[in-house]
Amino acid sequence: MEPEILGELLLVEQQLQEVQ
Structure with a gap:
């Protein structure tokens, strides 16, 4: 995987953590 994607x-x- 490319660093940008990571x-x-x-x-x-x-x-997502902020929403939960």
Whole structure:
């Protein structure tokens, strides 16, 4: 996987945690 994709996934995970 490309670093850019991993970075985006980390941001998405953080957003999901904020919602919960």
